[in-house]
Amino acid sequence: MPKFPSGSSNEGSRKRPKVTPPDTSRQAPPKRPNIRDHKSKGGGSLLAIRFSDGRGELGPNDMVSLQQHLRASIDKIGGPSALKFGGVRSRGGSVVIQCEDELTKLSSALVERLKSGHQFAYMSGLSTEDALHNVVARIERSLKSSESTLGVFLDVKGAFNEAPFDVLLSGLKRHNIHPLCCNFISHMLTSRSVEFVTYGQTFSRRGYADDVALLSSGFDLSIVRDLAQQALSFAGRWSRGVGLSLNDKSSLVLFTNKRKFRLKPLTLEGKKLEYSGSCTYLGVTLDSKLNWRLHCDTKARKATVSLMQCRRAMGPTWGLGPKRSLWIYKAVVRPAMEYAAMVWLPATNKKFCDRLRRVQGLALRMVTGALPTTPTAALETLLGVLPIQLRLQEVALQSYLRLRVRGQWLNWVGYGRGLKKITHIEMCSSLAQNIPELGFPYDYESVKPPEARNFKIRVATREEWLDMYDNYLDLPGLLCFTDGSRGKGGSGAAFIIGEGGNFMDGASGVTPLGNYATVFQAEQIGVLSACNYMSENPSLHKEVNIFVVNRSVLDSLLSERLVSSLTVELHRALQQLSIHKDITLHWIPSHWGLWGNEDVDKLAKEAASITTCGPEPVIPVNSAIGKFAIKQWAQNDHRVYWSNLLNCKF
Known part of the structure; x- marks a missing residue:
């Protein structure tokens, strides 16, 4: 009888051939690392870093310590904690580190600490449109209130290719990154030949961090001008302190309803800035009257x-x-x-x-x-x-x-x-x-899930389901089937619980969800209803197997960031239920005539046809x-x- 698979991979089903260790005494010089050298066992994306070790300042032992301190640094600043490290090997005159995007996670965690109401670049979920909305809204509110706004739009010259390394390293130390990690990054930036090889990973970059807008508003133009000059002087001192310079194409625009005004020009690093009737900021042309x-x-x-x-x-x-x-x-x-x-x-x-x-x-x-x-x-x-x-x-x-x-x-x-x-x-x-x-x-909520997940998720392939078509009912414990449906009459969710091929009396439920719930939400409500039922009946079997038709529900629970309030509630319910029970969620193919799955599908369609009582929507909509x-x-x-x-x- 085939065993129920422990995951999407079929490791262990075949015996691996015995491999004789190669003779390294006559080996050729090390070649450029390829994808086979750095393939992750978990099937995830891999970031391999290869750098020369000519002077021997960072050896293999230091690399193991480096991985430990990278993990500690990420945990310290609140970054993702589920990190998977590969091996560290020395190959001739080079050292190869295999890791699961540690440096990417470290940089993401550092950026999270920079979040503020005025920082838009490199922030997850923010774009140039968010920055423009923030700037234009402040200018419009000023004009509606008969105030004037003086806008100084700066551009940092060579912000990406001329940033001094010592400034970057001092920023890492300021955020309490371990000295060994700082030394490693310092060697990568200065004295090392670094080669990045990325597999299966897509990076998103927004390069507008060098565009800065300084706004000062008020009724008195002289006070508005003085405030803008103070901000401009501070920007000049900051740029000199970090070894950068502000571009000469900086613009100065006075947004006002007044037809005539007289103001002293502003100065930037000893140069006068002339007032302009318009400027271009992040691809949008702003004129003085908007x-x-x-x-x-x-x-x-x-x-x-x-x-x-x-x-x-x-x-x-x-x-x-x-x-x-x-x-x-x-x-x-x-x-x-x-x-x-x-x-x-x-x-x-x-x-x-x-x-x-x-x-x-x-x-x-x-x-x-x-x-x-x-x-x-x-x-x-x-x-x-x-x-x-x-x-x-x-x-x-x-x-x-x-x-x-x-x-x-x-x-x-x-x-x-x-x-x-x-x-x-x-x-x-x-x-x-x-x-x-x-x-x-x-339905939106951005929450980082807890470090430890108490419940298990197993996804079998369709080929593996063909092998266990007749024996999945032999799994120990309860068998809980959930489903969601959406039709012309509305949406609905259902669950049904059985054991050993027989349904339990009263262990089922239907939930009508009205006209606005999606199929994905209905599937989540089905699993959540089953969790609530089992929490209210603690005398049920300790081992529970929950079968879910929609694989997206399982993927949302595995995500590093939960972006739905319904997903957050479901995750918490599973965590709470897993304290007293052994919970395993399985993906099950739909419309295969599988026992339990077809029955809960009929219940879900009945729930979708039930008219809800009360105002719509029943739950927050997608x-x-x-x-x-x-x-x-x-x-x-x-x-x-x-x-x-x-x-x-x-």
Whole structure:
């Protein structure tokens, strides 16, 4: 009888051949390490570091100590604790360290300590759009309150390739990193020949850490100017202290409703900075009145240039077909115009936004080969492309939803003295009122799981399930089957508990979840309901096997960061239940006719058809519900716009 597998790998099922140790006395010089030398047993990604050891300052014994101190340093600063280290081997004149992304985890943990309300670069979950929202919101609030804001936009010269090594090392020591780790990094940066080989790992980098915005606001321009000068002097002293310099392209813009003003120029390292009417910060052009005319002109001009470059590959009777041509516009040209649409959304209510509409009309005529007199609205309806004004509102609402769900939305509505100027916060909030789903509570919570996981998770392959099709019921202890379902009538979850091929009386349950729960959430509710039932009945068997159809539920429990409040609750319930019981979660294939699985599937479908009592939603909804609602709202508005249009119909 085949045994139930202990994981996704099939180690132990075959005897490994005996390998005779090679004779190293006649071995050739060491070659460049390859993927076989550094393959991780756990199947995870591997970071291998190879460096020369000519002077012998860091030998193999030091490498073992280095790994220990790396783990201690990461634990000390609150980094991930589940680290897996490979071997340390000396090969001729070099030392090879095998590790499971220790240096990457160490750098991530260091960045977590730098979190603040004004740091956006290198932060997980933050982007340039978050930084622009923060800056523009402060400027708009100042203008609404009849204040003035002096913005100094700095650029650090050579921030990435000219940063002194001694400054980087002093920063590590300031964060209490062990001296041996600091020495190792120092040798990598200075006197060592370092070679990084990464397998199965994707790195994400955001290189805007050298863009700095200094804002000072107030009613008195002289006080605003003095505050900006103090901040500028501090930035100059800091750059000199770390061996860097500020770029000459730094901009100085006064955002004010006043038509005339007289201010002394600011100085940066002895050089005068001239006041400008506009500047470009993180790809968005900010003018002194924030009317976005200059930004729309810049985007329209660049988009037109891109279209003319693409025109060489398409024509009315030759070149790329309409499908590929439309894809080029949607995937290349239009995203450049939509970038950070949330912050300059008020421009969609002004006439100069028509410049962007003309660009879209030009693109659609190139795609279809239509005559220059063909109405843009007709082509948009024919090709299923939203009008550019409506498309910008859709993109802005998507960004609004993301910031609101993560708790980063600055809800500054109601500030000011009744001026007619509308801010991007007010406009996004006004549009969001047309979509009821955007007012729902959302299922988001970012929590680091505990170091020790008391329950076990086992994922067998489909081939292994074929071998144990007839004997999985022989597992010791309780067999708990869970499932979730979603149909036209709504969503529902269910669980059923059995032992030895027989169901237990009363050991089942169904939970209707209404119209807004996803299948993933229904699967989680099914497992959570089973955990609650077993917690309320402690007399049940000590060993419990929980079978889950949706593998994503198991993957979410294995993640280094739990980003769902429902996942956090499920993880805590399993941890609590595992104190008194031996819990193992298994993945089980669906619709194979397996006993217990098919029965719980019927219960889940019955739960989905039950009408819930009370207001919707029953549980916090997934952000995918909000995104789908925004898309549906934009398409409905497009249909209403076309039906009310009379000047291009017969």
